[in-house]
Amino acid sequence: MKFNRGFVENLLVVLALSLIVAFSAFVAKQVKEVEVLALKPMNNAIRNFKDKNILVLGIAGFESNGPLLTDVMMVVNINLDKSTIKSISLPRDLLVNIKNTERFIKINNLLTIDNPQLKIKKTDLIKEKIEQITNLQIDNVVIVDLDGFRYFIDAIGGINVYLDEPLYDPQLANPDNPNERFYLEAGWNYLDGKKAAKFVRSRYAATGDFSRINHQHDLLMAVFQKLKKLNAFTSPVMLYKIYSSWNGYLYTDFNVQDGFKLLPLAKNLDIKNVKFATIGYSKPEPLLISNNTAEYGYFLMPKIGLENYSEIHNFIYNFLY
Numbered sequence: 001m002k003f004n005r006g007f008v009e010n011l012l013v014v015l016a017l018s019l020i021v022a023f024s025a026f027v028a029k030q031v032k033e034v035e036v037l038a039l040k041p042m043n044n045a046i047r048n049f050k051d052k053n054i055l056v057l058g059i060a061g062f063e064s065n066g067p068l069l070t071d072v073m074m075v076v077n078i079n080l081d082k083s084t085i086k087s088i089s090l091p092r093d094l095l096v097n098i099k100n101t102e103r104f105i106k107i108n109n110l111l112t113i114d115n116p117q118l119k120i121k122k123t124d125l126i127k128e129k130i131e132q133i134t135n136l137q138i139d140n141v142v143i144v145d146l147d148g149f150r151y152f153i154d155a156i157g158g159i160n161v162y163l164d165e166p167l168y169d170p171q172l173a174n175p176d177n178p179n180e181r182f183y184l185e186a187g188w189n190y191l192d193g194k195k196a197a198k199f200v201r202s203r204y205a206a207t208g209d210f211s212r213i214n215h216q217h218d219l220l221m222a223v224f225q226k227l228k229k230l231n232a233f234t235s236p237v238m239l240y241k242i243y244s245s246w247n248g249y250l251y252t253d254f255n256v257q258d259g260f261k262l263l264p265l266a267k268n269l270d271i272k273n274v275k276f277a278t279i280g281y282s283k284p285e286p287l288l289i290s291n292n293t294a295e296y297g298y299f300l301m302p303k304i305g306l307e308n309y310s311e312i313h314n315f316i317y318n319f320l321y
Helices: 007-023 107-114 124-134 146-155 193-201 209-230 236-246 256-268 310-320
Strands: 051-059 070-079 084-089 095-097 104-106 140-145 159-163 167-174 177-184 187-191 250-252 274-278 288-293 297-302
Touching: 051 124, 051 146, 070 107, 070 124, 084 209, 084 310, 095 107, 095 297, 104 107, 107 124, 124 310, 140 146, 146 193, 146 236, 159 209, 167 193, 177 193, 187 193, 193 209, 209 274, 274 310
Parallel strands: 051 140, 084 274
Antiparallel strands: 051 070, 070 084, 095 104, 140 250, 159 187, 167 177, 288 297
16 A cells, blocks of 8 residues: 555655645554444445545554554545535544454554554555444545654644643653653744654643644644645645655555546645544533543543444534535
8 A cells, every 4th residue: 555656646646645634634452352232233424426535544653662553543524526625533542343353442453453564554444443433435545654744844844833822741752852851832833843743742731632633733734824835736846845755654545546636626725624623522512431441441432332423423424514
């Protein structure tokens, strides 16, 4: 699934995927068997032929522990007719059933289970589970390595992000000084690639991973604004920089035809047509609840029952349509 086509084809696909990543924006543990609940039959996944649904997964990369843990999961809905992009984020701690087994596991482990040799060749388990959760048909999968994301941010000259309050994470080191903890002041902050990677990984806040998801949304909107400012999709020099930054760090089943279809949207998209939503446990749409057990530790599940996604389906439908 890794890029292996020629330079020109790769360039066209990477240009389109850079837009998608800009809006969506990182070894499976043994689990005990539990009783499988009776699951409601699923309707066929929603399919609007004017839409394209792209699953964007972020992984920490092969220099990290748990290199295939998908700590970033977004379904990016692109409506070419309306020129809109709507992104739906899912939390990494959602407990899910492993297909054709009586086992449960946190959803961010599914890519590792599909690829036990730690070489990305399959995405079946996580793709099918995301379809079940969202009731959306996934057309394509994009997997972003954190190193590639860092190089991409540097390639576009860094970004500016506004924070309503200071961000301090005692679990992350300052990339400019390993002896200091990661800290960003309230107000505007300039982020280069290293700081941007820390920013999207930071989860030390009252709402944990959901704060991190909000940071990802803020950063990806900043990326979009920077790309528009640079006229990135019409500048040959900038296009080559973007291509070079992602080369070797992006995995996808996209093809050249897909890239051509998305390029007009990349050039003309209005920021007002970019929307974000999160499957979470807070108002105004509390869809999940948290739990803690000896088997799984901390995890999230639908508030109406494990593996019951009907409320999530309704929320997503109303958000998109």
